[in-house]
Amino acid sequence: MSFRCTPLLFQTFTTSRLMSFPPKFLFSVVSDIDTYKEFVPFCQDSKVTTRDEKTNLPTTADLTIGFRGFSETFDSKVQCNPEKLTVLADASHHKLFSYLKTQWQIHESSNNRSRVELSVAYEFQNPLYRFMSKMAGQAAATDIITGFVAQARRKYNNQIGFKV
Numbered sequence: 001m002s003f004r005c006t007p008l009l010f011q012t013f014t015t016s017r018l019m020s021f022p023p024k025f026l027f028s029v030v031s032d033i034d035t036y037k038e039f040v041p042f043c044q045d046s047k048v049t050t051r052d053e054k055t056n057l058p059t060t061a062d063l064t065i066g067f068r069g070f071s072e073t074f075d076s077k078v079q080c081n082p083e084k085l086t087v088l089a090d091a092s093h094h095k096l097f098s099y100l101k102t103q104w105q106i107h108e109s110s111n112n113r114s115r116v117e118l119s120v121a122y123e124f125q126n127p128l129y130r131f132m133s134k135m136a137g138q139a140a141a142t143d144i145i146t147g148f149v150a151q152a153r154r155k156y157n158n159q160i161g162f163k164v
Contacts, residue, residue: 010098010099010121010122010123011121011122011123011134012119012120012121012122013119013120013140013141014117014118014119014120014141015117015118015141015142015144015145016115016116016117016118016145017115017116017145017148017149018109018113018114018115019113019114019115019116019149019152020111020112020113021112021113021114021152021156022112022114023085023106023107023108023114024082024085025152025155025156026085026106026114026116026152027080027082027085027087027106028155029148029151029152029155030087030104030106030116030148031057031058031080031082031087033046033047033048033058033061033063033078034046034047034048035151036063037064038151039147039148039150039151040144040147040148041140041143041144041147042065042066042067042140043063043064043065044064044065044066044071045062045063045064045073046061046062046063046064047061047062048060048061049061049062049075052080055080055082057078057080057082058078058080059077059078059079060075060076060077060078061075061076061078061089062074062075062076063076070129072096074091074094074096074097074100075091075094076089076090076091076100076102077089077090077091077093085105085106085107085108086103086104086105086106087102087103087104088101088102088103088104089101089102089103090102095125096124096125096126096129097122097123097124097125098123098124098125099121099122099123100120100121100122100123101120101121101122102118102119102120103117103118103119103120104116104117104118105117105119116145116148118141118144118145118148120140120141120144
């Protein structure tokens with residue numbers, strides 16, 4: 001999956017954050033799809049449905065997204081690559097979307113810091129959903145990565161035994 005050749009008709013948003021955590025730790029937070037319901041805005045449920053036999057990383061997952069009284073569940077094909085520090089998800093096969101691809105990329109930086117990038121490209125089949133999603137726009141990406149930052153801090157503090 002790549003975002004370099006994404007057709008212009010799809011809505012696309014990208015955001016990133018520089019964080020003071022090691023890249024492998026952040027990869028573990030991004031690839032923990034079962035916890036998305038705890039920190040991803042509008043995500044009402046998240047469940048890994050299959051895992052890679054060797055790595056135990058997700059290969060398919062179900063997400064339930066709700067917004068203003070609407071709720072939809074869809075499955076995604078997931079590719080987690082711990083060497084490249086990427087998590088890719090594709091739900092384009094689902095009837096809800098004409099196109100939906102998500103990419104998390106973690107880049108190692110200096111002083112044990114990391115840059116986390118989130119890119120989402122999508123197009124809903126339903127014109128009403130298409131209209132509603134345009135209202136959310138870039139703010140949705142910012143809210144998702146803000147939730148991710150908070151989740152990373154919680155998880156890190158729990159690992160070191162620090163209660164917030």
